[in-house]
Amino acid sequence: MPATLWPLGGLWLSITLMDGLRYDYDEDIHDRLFKIHEGAVQFVIDFMISSKCGSFLVTNPSLSPENTFISEAGTKGIFCEGSTMDMTLIRQALEQFNWSLERLSKIDHPLEQPVKDALARLPPLTINEKGLIQEWGINDYVEDEPGHRHVSHLYGLYPGGFIHPIHTPDLAVAAKKVLERRLANGGGHTGWSRAWLLNFFARLRDAKACGDNMDLLLSNSTLPNLLDSHPPFQIDGNFGACAGIIECLVQSVETEIDGLNVVCVSLLPACPDEWEDGHVQKVRVKQGWLISFQWGCKGHLVGEVEVFCTMGGADDVYIRGPDQFEQRVKGEAGRQYIFKV
Numbered sequence: 336m337p338a339t340l341w342p343l344g345g346l347w348l349s350i351t352l353m354d355g356l357r358y359d360y361d362e363d364i365h366d367r368l369f370k371i372h373e374g375a376v377q378f379v380i381d382f383m384i385s386s387k388c389g390s391f392l393v394t395n396p397s398l399s400p401e402n403t404f405i406s407e408a409g410t411k412g413i414f415c416e417g418s419t420m421d422m423t424l425i426r427q428a429l430e431q432f433n434w435s436l437e438r439l440s441k442i443d444h445p446l447e448q449p450v451k452d453a454l455a456r457l458p459p460l461t462i463n464e465k466g467l468i469q470e471w472g473i474n475d476y477v478e479d480e481p482g483h484r485h486v487s488h489l490y491g492l493y494p495g496g497f498i499h500p501i502h503t504p505d506l507a508v509a510a511k512k513v514l515e516r517r518l519a520n521g522g523g524h525t526g527w528s529r530a531w532l533l534n535f536f537a538r539l540r541d542a543k544a545c546g547d548n549m550d551l552l553l554s555n556s557t558l559p560n561l562l563d564s565h566p567p568f569q570i571d572g573n574f575g576a577c578a579g580i581i582e583c584l585v586q587s588v589e590t591e592i593d594g595l596n597v598v599c600v601s602l603l604p605a606c607p608d609e610w611e612d613g614h615v616q617k618v619r620v621k622q623g624w625l626i627s628f629q630w631g632c633k634g635h636l637v638g639e640v641e642v643f644c645t646m647g648g649a650d651d652v653y654i655r656g657p658d659q660f661e662q663r664v665k666g667e668a669g670r671q672y673i674f675k676v
Contacts, residue, residue: 341400342382345426346357349375350424353431354494357589358619360646361440369435369534373446374424376432379425380449386473390457393417396426404476411479417472419488422457427495428576429454450549460491460498462509467516482520484528486535490515492536496588500540510540526556526563537582537605542634546607547584552576583607587620592653597663598622601642603658608633622649622666628656628676636660636676643671 350580358363383392396414406412421547429450436444461469469475470488491497492510501509514522514535524527536544556564556572563572583605584659590599598621612631619625623646629638636656642664644652656676664672 341398341431342394343379343421346375346379346428348426349621350428350431351554353428353435359623365435366439367439368554369439369542372428372432372435376428376446379428380446380453383425383453383518385466386458388473388606391417391473392453393458394421397421397472398499399470399485401485402470402487403479404485405470406476407480410437412476415471415474415476417458419460419468419470420459422472423488423491423495423497424459424660426454426497429457437447460506462505466509466512468506468513475673480520482517482522482524484522484525486513486517486522486528486531493538493582494530498538499588500538502590507539510535511541514539524549525565525569526552526572527565527569528574529556530563530579531573533579534575534582538586540605542605542607543607545579546609547580548575549607550609581611581615584613584615585618585620585626587624589621589650597648598624598650598652600624600652600654602625602626602654603630603659604636605616606630606634612637617643619645620652621651622646622647624652624666626654630657638676640674640676641671642674644668 352368353372366665382394384395386393390495393416395416399418399420402501403411403413419659432450434447436447458473461473463469463475470478489510498506498510506602514532523532529548533545533548533552536548545554551574557669558564561572562568586601586604588599590597600620611633614629615629617625623644625645627641628636631637634657636658640654642652642654647668651663651666653663655661660676662674
């Protein structure tokens with residue numbers, strides 16, 4: 336049952352389409368995709384109901400994909416109120432919807448107020464008494480399989496952006512405890528799951544864990560032709576590994592500094608020591624900035640850092656890297672900046 340019924344799969348696809356606009360914006364494409372996202376948001380607004388306690392809006396029935404818990408009666412359970420992955424996806428989707436209304440100048444949209452009201456009633460990410468982020472939402476159930484290959488309740492860490500070691504340190508600590516518990520009980524035994532772990536640890540800025548998981552992905556879950564092994568071939572692991580490598584080398588987040596919107600870019604945030612030298616060329620980060628740089632001597636920038644702005648109206652970019660490298664530049668389309676390091 337938990338592998339065949341999950342009502343929010345379509346919402347996740349819609350979120351992914353919308354997220355692409357944060358890297359390469361096109362108003363015509365945005366207008367087309369908005370119609371898809373509008374329908375997905377309408378669905379979740381209609382689907383959510385009040386929680387049993389009356390404090391929140393939740394999906395119900397809900398589940399954490401492919402996982403089961405032990406109920407208070409001691410039996411295995413699947414359905415819950417507002418699983419953590421469900422509610423994190425919904426929060427991201429509703430925030431994307433509000434961003435779209437503003438960007439596309441859609442005034443007096445019939446869903447504007449329902450979305451605003453719903454956002455105010457979504458349950459927060461919850462840390463239980465063991466210091467773990469709860470998987471089944473507002474209910475603190477015990478996992479039936481502590482080493483399960485899925486870590487759905489950490490969607491907010493990756494690919495979502497709700498858990499961050501600097502901006503939400505308590506949640507980041509709780510997320511790391513979840514990962515340590517999963518691994519201590521045999522988690523990461525499929526290729527795609529190991530790739531997801533690589534991305535999780537990259538977001539947590541844990542370079543050693545990134546190196547360890549990359550080694551395990553290559554040694555235990557990669558075929559001689561470099562295809563990912565589930566053990567049968569699954570391309571999820573190949574795509575996930577590529578994403579994880581980039582996350583180790585470059586990360587970007589949209590935030591505020593001194594009341595101004597900026598794109599914060601981190602260079603080599605989780606680069607393992609084993610990756611002694613290398614370079615990246617025109618990696619596209621949030622709001623269309625292209626970043627190029629080299630590193631050597633086990634994690635030190637060398638040569639030049641090149642920054643190119645591709646999008647008009649982009650926020651300023653604030654770049655940080657090792658050896659106290661810091662630069663802040665204006666978002667002007669077609670402008671290139673080169674910094675010696």
